[in-house]
Amino acid sequence: MLTLDKAVAQAYAVNKVPTILALDPDGRELGRTVVKPAETGKFLEESLAKYPRGVFWAESLAEARKRAERDRKPIVALVEDSRVAKTIESKGLKDLHGKFVWARIALEKESEDLKELGAAKAGQIAVVDGKVLGMEEPKTEKEILAFLGRFTGEKK
Numbered sequence: 001m002l003t004l005d006k007a008v009a010q011a012y013a014v015n016k017v018p019t020i021l022a023l024d025p026d027g028r029e030l031g032r033t034v035v036k037p038a039e040t041g042k043f044l045e046e047s048l049a050k051y052p053r054g055v056f057w058a059e060s061l062a063e064a065r066k067r068a069e070r071d072r073k074p075i076v077a078l079v080e081d082s083r084v085a086k087t088i089e090s091k092g093l094k095d096l097h098g099k100f101v102w103a104r105i106a107l108e109k110e111s112e113d114l115k116e117l118g119a120a121k122a123g124q125i126a127v128v129d130g131k132v133l134g135m136e137e138p139k140t141e142k143e144i145l146a147f148l149g150r151f152t153g154e155k156k
Contacts, residue, residue, distance in 0.1 A: 022047030024056070055089050055097050057104045061113045061128070064103035074129035074151060076100040079114065080107050081123040084138070092141045099152050100127075127151045 008014070012021055012029065022030040022044060031047030033039075058064035064075045078084060085104065087093070105113045107122050117126045119135065125147065126135040133151060138144045 020044075055085075055102045057085075057102050059104060059106075061103055061105065061116060064101050064128075068101040068129075071101060073099065073101050074127055074133070075103055076148065077103040077105050077113070077117055077119075077126045077128055079105050079117070079119045079122050079124045084123050084125070084144070087141050087144060090141060093144060093148075096145075096148055096152065100148070 012032075014021070014032075016034045019032060019034050020040060020043060021032045024030055031043065033043045035043055058067060061075070061077060064077065067073075068075050076088075078088065088102070103113075105111065105117065105119070108114070114120065117124075117128070117132060117135065119126060121137060123139075124135055124137045125144070127133045127148070129151075134147070136143070136147045138147050
């Protein structure tokens with residue numbers, strides 16, 4: 001049980017005690033309630049159902065870097081491509097989901113993220129750990145596994 005901290009209470013606009021907040025690893029609110037203890041389990045189950053199991057996408061390299069530093073993992077940056085994103089989110093790649101921090105980078109002409117990655121086309125994937133370690137444009141699940149496997153020591 002956590003005690004009420006004024007700064008936390010203000011940050012999450014908590015004005016009733018007890019309030020139960022469900023937060024994702026980045027502090028984003030998934031749900032809140034002022035419930036009786038007997039109802040807590042149901043509330044947490046419903047809130048956690050909103051949290052994506054699998055790939056949790058950062059929307060920029062800056063956001064991904066914060067997570068990577070916290071979690072001590074390299075970043076996989078995907079230049080926006082919904083087909084490749086769905087492949088990455090598939091069950092076939094689930095063993096890789098927890099090994100990286102995942103970032104989806106918008107394909108915008110003046111994007112600083114794209115400049116830093118040296119990327120120019122949708123579907124390119126870069127592995128970043130302080131610097132870009134590698135970049136490819138894989139088309140299939142097998143090609144994605146092979147590329148990312150180079151950075152995990154796994155051969156697929």
